[in-house]
Amino acid sequence: MFKLFTRLQWKSFFRSATFGKSLGLKILMGFFGVYMLVSLAGAGGGMYFILKKIFPEQSPMWTISQYFIYWVLIELFLRYFMQKLPVMDIKPFLTTPVKKSAIAHYILGRSAVSMYNLLSLFFFVPFAIVLLFNDYPALNVLLWVVAIFAIVLCINYINLLINKNDKALVVIGSSMVLGYALNYFGVFDMKAFFAPMFHALYAYPMAVLVPIGLAAFMYYINYKYLYTKIYLDATLKAKSIKANTSDLEWTKKFGEMGPFLQLDLKMIWRNKRTKSQVFISLLFVFYGLIFYTQDIYANMMPMNVFLGVFMTGIFLSNFGQFIPAWDSSYYSMMMSQNIPLRKYLDSKATLISVSVVVMFLLTIPYVYFGWKILAINFACALYNLGVNIPVILFFGSFNKKRIELDQSPFGNMQGTSATQFLIMVPVLIAPIVLFSIFYYLISFEVALMVLSVLGMIGFAMKNYFLTKITEQYRRKKYGMIAGFKEKAG
Template identity: 70%
Template sequence: MFKIFITLQWKSFFRSSSMGKGLLLKSLMAFFAIYMLALLVFSGGTLYFVLKKISPDASPMWTLSQYLVYWVLAEVLFRYFMQKLPVMDIKPLLLQRIKKSSIAHYILARSGVSAYNLMALFFFVPFGIVLLYQGYPPLNIITWLFSILGIVLSVNYINFLINKSEKALIVIGSIIVLFFALDYFGLLMARDFFGPIFNGLFAYPGTVFIPLLLALSAYFINFKFLRNRISLDESLKAKSTEAKTSDLAWTRKFGDMAPFLQLDLRLIWRNKRTKSQVFISLLFVFYGLIFYTQEIYAQMYPMYAFLGIFMTGIFLTNFGQFIPAWDSAYYNMMMAQNIPLRKYLESKALLISVSVVVMFFLTIPYSYFGWDVLAINFATALYNLGVNIPVILFFGSLNKKRIELDKSPFGNMQGTSATQFLIILPVLGAPILLFTGLYFLVSLEAGVIALSLLGLLGLLFRDKLTALITEQYRIKKYGMIAGFKEKNS
């Protein structure tokens, strides 16, 4: 049965309308994954010598055991935000003679071989191999590695149970803060308390059954939970939510664009993923404090150009790169109506333009670090308004992947394709390279003036650029509609 499930998902991937871009995206992700795994192998292989240098009088295994409790808590927190739980389109399968238990086992088994589990093994196995060369008992090392595997799988399946619970997130975060606070003030050294426990997994090989039994228990708890939830009735239950309305009357002054602006504003406010983009953008206003306050970055103007493009255009990038996929659930309905496509795109441009202006005003306090910072942020804001907004709208015509707005925003790669990686080059790379070249070859003022002029030219020719982009959307219209219909794209 597992072979059938794998075959079905394999066919789903290759028959997708966005298969080409999906393949390119997966190739890029595979490259970065190989790089990360190689880095983990190197880190694990050198960990023994690093720990030996830090604590020459203590065993590296003992030193590592003292900090494993923080690794476990960090692993839980990391997975909560980043790990995407394995899903499959099970509704058609429920109409066939397939046991619910087989479907549940397949979902859990897929999760067991996820990249998140491999990350820990690629780190700890090289460390174990070094221990072998250093004369540590092979039996203890092997059972300890199986214990680590048991802990990793336990965390993996526990994440299934707590992933949608905000209370669990608060509890985990509070425990981490509490442990660090107790350590910092010397009230209770968490590493001294948990160190002997984790070291016991190495010193006593028989204890390997404890984490393995914990992983097995977490597996069967999830199995029972999934098996009871796999039914057509469960998916057909109506969700009752409190309706919140707002007429957004102030948008009417924008004329024909008002309906689209109202739609976008309601979409942003009512959905998790879009709402998170707003909060993330506001948080990144403080990103400059990391660099402006450091002496090492003083007078490093190319870095300032990056900060200007990034901070004033963070919403432009985060929200704009998924236009029009945000509307994918009803995009085919919109395109079937007598809706002026140009007004639709102009409303998106207006919304992003407002965000750029707001973000620029929020960065004005950084002028405390010098008027050159304010000048660069102003020039990059103009560049974002005149150049990057048309660029981001143009690349939006290449989006064919559907976005489910009610999904969790954390670790959610839905709607991501090779387009999102290609956008980085013109949006971030081009202005930074231009500014850097002019700064080193001519002067700081030349770089600022060039970005400002390009931004003004983009605003001057906005109508012509919008006409060209609108035509591109008309050409790609039916391909986008077909792609948005695929829920597993």
């Protein structure tokens, strides 16, 4: 039966109407996948020697066991966004003498051999081979690899259960951040706590039964869940969608901008791609920990300006660069109505301005690393509010590529054009260059004042800039409508 299902899926793949149209992209992604696998294998083979050099007093096996808990959490977090759930058209089989159990087992078995599971093996298997060449016990190493694969399967089947649950994503992301913070400030050492558990998979061969048992248990839970969903009535039942009907009454305080703010907030919350922009922005608040904790960057003020512009303006960049393509599916309808375009742009500017303020408030704890960091982030937030918001709205008038909000947020290039690359010059590079000129020629204080004053001037001239930008959108109106109507083949 497995052979039959595989053959049918293979024919479905090659006979798809979109196969020929995207063949070039599939070949390109194939080359990229091979490159990634080779890189992982090289990294795995060299990891033993890297760890031996960095931690000469520790066994590489013990060192890598310390970081296993972070690997598990990161795997779960990334798979939530990137891994596609196994899909199979089961309707034709439900009227034939094909067992539902066979269908469920096939779907779960196919997910077990997905590329995401093989990625980990391409790293750990070369690492294990190097261990064998360095006289590590063969039985221990081989069973350790089996245990790793069992953990990978656990992660795979857990993801199948939680993939549609946003609360699970928050829990996983919070655990990563909280664990790193507690470990950094010396409150709780996650590495020391979990290292013995993961090292036991190598030190005690019989411990391999634990992850194997967990993998079997997660498989059983998924099987029971799938089995209850495989029945013909499910395909005949009318599809109903329960929507979150929050009325957002408070947006009416913004007058004519209120309806547009409601549309934006509902769009962000109801669609995975826009919602991911919010989660990514919140996650990048911790980006500063990578640099502020390193002595080498302590006196590199231009780098700190980059961090300030990036962290306070991450939502501005990620969300703003695709305005108005987010509304591409109904943009032509909006433009055919008696809708004030200026208020539409005002609502976008207000939403992004709130995000800049919120992101700045979230970066205030970085004052722990010095008052200069707080001053830089404040100046960068002002610059984002006064200069970068008008700039990014102006560049939005050149967006003509459609975005499908129901598509996967990762690896999705919809809406991307040369505009998205050009926009990084004025938004990210310009403030760093300006700061560097005044910093090296005059002083740190003067450089910060230049960024702050430019931001305040831009904010004071907001109405003038938005009026000019509105005129630009009117001139580009019909070209944008025509572009948004074109769907990718």
